[in-house]
Amino acid sequence: MLKITNLHVFVEKTPILSGVSLVVKPGEVHAIMGPNGSGKSTLAYTLAGHPKYSVTKGNVKLDKHNLLEMTPDERARAGLFLAFQYPVEIGGVSVQNFLRAAYEAKFGPLKSIVEFREILRIEGEKVGVKKELLERNVNEGFSGGEKKRLEILQMMVLKPSVAVLDETDSGLDVDAIKTVARGVRAVIAAHNTGVIVITHYQRILKYLEPEFVHVMVKGNIVKSGGQKFGEELEKNGYTSYV
Ligand SMILES: Nc1ncnc2c1ncn2[C@@H]1O[C@H](COP(=O)(O)OP(=O)(O)OP(=O)(O)O)[C@@H](O)[C@H]1O
Ligand SMILES: [Mg+2]
Numbered sequence: 001m002l003k004i005t006n007l008h009v010f011v012e013k014t015p016i017l018s019g020v021s022l023v024v025k026p027g028e029v030h031a032i033m034g035p036n037g038s039g040k041s042t043l044a045y046t047l048a049g050h051p052k053y054s055v056t057k058g059n060v061k062l063d064k065h066n067l068l069e070m071t072p073d074e075r076a077r078a079g080l081f082l083a084f085q086y087p088v089e090i091g092g093v094s095v096q097n098f099l100r101a102a103y104e105a106k107f108g109p110l111k112s113i114v115e116f117r118e119i120l121r122i123e124g125e126k127v128g129v130k131k132e133l134l135e136r137n138v139n140e141g142f143s144g145g146e147k148k149r150l151e152i153l154q155m156m157v158l159k160p161s162v163a164v165l166d167e168t169d170s171g172l173d174v175d176a177i178k179t180v181a182r183g184v185r186a187v188i189a190a191h192n193t194g195v196i197v198i199t200h201y202q203r204i205l206k207y208l209e210p211e212f213v214h215v216m217v218k219g220n221i222v223k224s225g226g227q228k229f230g231e232e233l234e235k236n237g238y239t240s241y242v
Contacts, residue, residue, distance in 0.1 A: 001025050001063060002047075002080075002162045002194055008057035009039075009046050009219075016042045018219040019058070024162060024194040031205055031230055032198045034216035035238050040198045041085050043216070044166045048082040049075050062162060077106055079161030083151035083168050085198075090138035095129075095150065096120055098138045099157050106158060123156045127183040128176060144171030152183045159187065164196045169204035181207030202234040217241045 002024040009017035016039045024030050032040050046053045047060065049072035060067040065078050090098060096117060100110065110116050121131055127149045139147050148168050155163055165184070169177055181204055187193050197208060205213070205227065213230035214221045215238065222241050223229075 003061040006058040009042055010054050010056055016219050020221055024196060026192040026194050027188055029195045029208055029210040031210040031213045032216055033233055038216045039219040040216055041166055044082055044164045047164055048072055081155055081158055081160030081163040083165040085166040087139050087147040087151055089140045091140060093138050094135055095138055096134045103157055124153055127152045128179050129153045145176050148172050152180050156187055159191045160193055162194045166198045169199055169201060177204050178207055202231060205230050215241050
């Protein structure tokens with residue numbers, strides 16, 4: 001379970017988050033919507049432990065852990081996963097070596113590399129990451145959609161207890177949105193993962209069917225509801241909440 005309580009975050013001297021509270025129980029999907037610049041990615045990066053963001057107040061618990069006292073790699077090992085809004089390129093590191101290193105950091109040494117590669121191939125196929133992509137350097141020259149699919153493959157490999165997906169749907173074609181949503185649902189079904197999905201669009205929510213939809217405005221969650229609420233938001237916009 002992820003429990004965020006009264007989280008205040010500054011970037012340099014600017015306050016961005018001002019008192020965010022949110023509880024994500026195992027197996028639940030929470031969508032966070034809201035205008036550009038309202039602090040959604042800031043929340044994602046803060047949870048992952050990006051050094052640019054300083055927490056001035058509040059706390060975050062991931063199961064029994066005090067998340068904010070942990071380094072980014074400790075957070076990942078404790079079960080937190082972040083899919084980036086803008087996935088980064090890693091030159092000189094192939095996707096399969098990257099995933100293998102990530103897997104071993106979390107679960108210990110692999111028994112068989114050949115077997116792991118086979119798992120990658122099978123899991124990759126499920127979310128449309130082709131075998132050739134596994135051999136290329138991480139995100140180097142990948143199309144927008146390929147990068148987003150790879151984020152989900154990472155999630156499938158790392159089996160997180162809590163996953164934050166920051167605009168994973170942006171840049172995906174209509175079929176890929178379905179594929180990716182199915183991939184996320186499969187991880188939830190297998191590992192009871194709690195998911196926060198940050199998005200601007202209803203189309204991914206149609207397939208993911210979140211139990212909760214929240215609106216973030218100016219660094220805080222100002223209203224929450226169910227899936228119907230998400231549909232209203234897309235239709236009516238955020239003006240009444242700003
Ligand atoms: N280094 C910085 N200095 C000052 N302000 C910053 C810095 N980094 C981020 N911000 C500001 O923090 C605010 C929140 O940004 P964030 O990326 O969290 O928004 P978002 O809700 O994810 O938006 P979007 O929907 O466009 O992805 C923005 O106004 C952004 O300009
Ligand atoms: Mg963002």
